[in-house]
Amino acid sequence: MNFVPGFKLGILGGGQLARMLALAAYPYGFQVYIYAKDPKEPAAQVTPHVFVGEPHDREALKNFLRQCDAVTFESEFLDATLLEGLCQESRVSVFPSPSLMGLLQDRLTQKQILFKHKIPTASYQEVSSESDFQKLKTFSKDVVLKQRRFGYDGYGTFFVNTTKNLLLWKKELQAKSAHGFIAETRIKFKRELALLLARDRHGQIVHFPLVESKQTNARCDWVMGPIQHPREPQLRKSLQLFLKKINYVGVMAFELFDTGQELLVNEIAPRVHNSGHYSLDALTLSQFQAHVLAVADCKLPSPQVLSAFAMANLLGQSTPIPQWDADWFYKNPSSQLHWYGKADSRKDRKMGHINSLSSTPQKALKQAQRARKKVRL
Amino acid sequence: MNFVPGFKLGILGGGQLARMLALAAYPYGFQVYIYAKDPKEPAAQVTPHVFVGEPHDREALKNFLRQCDAVTFESEFLDATLLEGLCQESRVSVFPSPSLMGLLQDRLTQKQILFKHKIPTASYQEVSSESDFQKLKTFSKDVVLKQRRFGYDGYGTFFVNTTKNLLLWKKELQAKSAHGFIAETRIKFKRELALLLARDRHGQIVHFPLVESKQTNARCDWVMGPIQHPREPQLRKSLQLFLKKINYVGVMAFELFDTGQELLVNEIAPRVHNSGHYSLDALTLSQFQAHVLAVADCKLPSPQVLSAFAMANLLGQSTPIPQWDADWFYKNPSSQLHWYGKADSRKDRKMGHINSLSSTPQKALKQAQRARKKVRL
Numbered sequence: 179m180n181f182v183p184g185f186k187l188g189i190l191g192g193g194q195l196a197r198m199l200a201l202a203a204y205p206y207g208f209q210v211y212i213y214a215k216d217p218k219e220p221a222a223q224v225t226p227h228v229f230v231g232e233p234h235d236r237e238a239l240k241n242f243l244r245q246c247d248a249v250t251f252e253s254e255f256l257d258a259t260l261l262e263g264l265c266q267e268s269r270v271s272v273f274p275s276p277s278l279m280g281l282l283q284d285r286l287t288q289k290q291i292l293f294k295h296k297i298p299t300a301s302y303q304e305v306s307s308e309s310d311f312q313k314l315k316t317f318s319k320d321v322v323l324k325q326r327r328f329g330y331d332g333y334g335t336f337f338v339n340t341t342k343n344l345l346l347w348k349k350e351l352q353a354k355s356a357h358g359f360i361a362e363t364r365i366k367f368k369r370e371l372a373l374l375l376a377r378d379r380h381g382q383i384v385h386f387p388l389v390e391s392k393q394t395n396a397r398c399d400w401v402m403g404p405i406q407h408p409r410e411p412q413l414r415k416s417l418q419l420f421l422k423k424i425n426y427v428g429v430m431a432f433e434l435f436d437t438g439q440e441l442l443v444n445e446i447a448p449r450v451h452n453s454g455h456y457s458l459d460a461l462t463l464s465q466f467q468a469h470v471l472a473v474a475d476c477k478l479p480s481p482q483v484l485s486a487f488a489m490a491n492l493l494g495q496s497t498p499i500p501q502w503d504a505d506w507f508y509k510n511p512s513s514q515l516h517w518y519g520k521a522d523s524r525k526d527r528k529m530g531h532i533n534s535l536s537s538t539p540q541k542a543l544k545q546a547q548r549a550r551k552k553v554r555l
Numbered sequence: 556m557n558f559v560p561g562f563k564l565g566i567l568g569g570g571q572l573a574r575m576l577a578l579a580a581y582p583y584g585f586q587v588y589i590y591a592k593d594p595k596e597p598a599a600q601v602t603p604h605v606f607v608g609e610p611h612d613r614e615a616l617k618n619f620l621r622q623c624d625a626v627t628f629e630s631e632f633l634d635a636t637l638l639e640g641l642c643q644e645s646r647v648s649v650f651p652s653p654s655l656m657g658l659l660q661d662r663l664t665q666k667q668i669l670f671k672h673k674i675p676t677a678s679y680q681e682v683s684s685e686s687d688f689q690k691l692k693t694f695s696k697d698v699v700l701k702q703r704r705f706g707y708d709g710y711g712t713f714f715v716n717t718t719k720n721l722l723l724w725k726k727e728l729q730a731k732s733a734h735g736f737i738a739e740t741r742i743k744f745k746r747e748l749a750l751l752l753a754r755d756r757h758g759q760i761v762h763f764p765l766v767e768s769k770q771t772n773a774r775c776d777w778v779m780g781p782i783q784h785p786r787e788p789q790l791r792k793s794l795q796l797f798l799k800k801i802n803y804v805g806v807m808a809f810e811l812f813d814t815g816q817e818l819l820v821n822e823i824a825p826r827v828h829n830s831g832h833y834s835l836d837a838l839t840l841s842q843f844q845a846h847v848l849a850v851a852d853c854k855l856p857s858p859q860v861l862s863a864f865a866m867a868n869l870l871g872q873s874t875p876i877p878q879w880d881a882d883w884f885y886k887n888p889s890s891q892l893h894w895y896g897k898a899d900s901r902k903d904r905k906m907g908h909i910n911s912l913s914s915t916p917q918k919a920l921k922q923a924q925r926a927r928k929k930v931r932l
Contacts, residue, residue: 515582
């Protein structure tokens, strides 16, 4: 590729993912354009090129797109049809493509595309009518109901025992049914893993190491790696083929269930992901670098692991002023703080994270958890 | 220390050092305020808070200082007296202190302070009068004449043989004498080394590994490390004491001559330095992180070396559009490009640098030099 100084990278969204994408773009000499709801958002703090607008504001979006050489997004929950039309009008490309974003933002079409490409995943059933709901009784005893759109961090996810409390949930869900649901067989897993792949506009695909991730109260608590799994090479091959077949560009995150026997894909995110934040410190290429390079028409270098690692999220508590035990960090320099610069803290809000390096993932995790206690949130 | 989200870090200057300081400040959640001559400068591209002004504009500087919680600079050639007065008026601190900046920006007072603190350095003589010039004949056969102020990258440095061409240089220098000169004994060195130290506002001092640096045409060509030298621990001790005695805050760079027997301090820079750019990729703490943490009243973690490393500067050539051989970088992921986003390229201008990691400094250097050939400037 031709490296273009001054390349104008547009990012739809102003949160921490957009901020870390922006910071990854700068060492390549790129300029960063941010489309955010509020100039106080994390990503709007790190560029002079801030466009304030609502996600559905046609004119504001079009005006933004026209400033950029290529555009990406930090959340897949945008209006795919609107965005696709604006891309054609403004002749500016959005990566990953709005049509793929549209397919993957909907858990039903996401499941359909996974099955179509023979990616191992839990079986599912659409739940959009009364009769769909009745069929659940024969589908599985334990199901997970997931809102088709706008679900994240556990929002819109419900665990149902179809022999015991199906009717109870039916009422609950009818109230929240605006987006429809899918039901999945509830998988008994030993642990959750995650895998990131990135594909550039030239078709080259690179992969990041397999990691274990721990969810607590449906939110990512920590991540550690690299993890070995005998099924990983085969799954990775399938996923690489999948990215190629759908002509995907950018980082894609795969959340996985390790059942002990097999690796099943739980969910896909067509973007950089919390499970890849460790890559800022532990690899020669971060997920944010990989994503911006792919979007900017550069070929991707293959990330190398520098050290075993762990990441611990810093979730908001009551007090808005965090305190940091600098003496501890002084004595433990292999733990790095990443703070997102959010204007307000609130309970369980992702305020930052800590990356720790050590000789094993387990030691790194202990270190990251110790480090987390040294930041009072 | 108390970690303060939203801390407002001011940086005087808009070049690549200011840009890399800004990028290092963001993961801590700091806000960055840039005082630059032009909004197109590298650092002005990475923040919404850009103040355009001349370095001597009293009112513009005062207005800038008032926005910030603490301020630093990327060049020591500022008006120290003006800055010191403005600090008092606006009650905002500049680190390192303007008075120390003033002392160290002048090669004569820099030499005096080095001698006062018994730091090993070449002997010198002031050259400000006709009789000073005559005395050079008895001072040394080979001298280096250095302009007292505003010399950098070889500008303002002249090599003189006092028995052969002293009179020739006398005429040359009288034309350029506005800032005065010092003469130093010309040191025969085997190689040039560099050492970075950083001291925080609590008095804690950390050090970076010793590196070898190669100057070509009086400009930094490459740096590699870590380098061992039997005299380094003792010199480091003296320099740590020096920083403590002068109550210095921030990163200080020491350029050294390795004569084969001893280590002599050639020059000091009271700021982050080209010889420390490798730290962006090879250490757990970069020089830029160390400097911004020190200025922001945080205690400094001690940097750990992740890998042997080398840095190669990318100097401007004729063409303004660089091309990057992405295939090579794809196969060599341990080489990282850092591009400064300068609006214009010109011959020998520092446009970016490459950091390479490998198992030894020499291998990393070969890698960095190979990588440099893959960027056509």
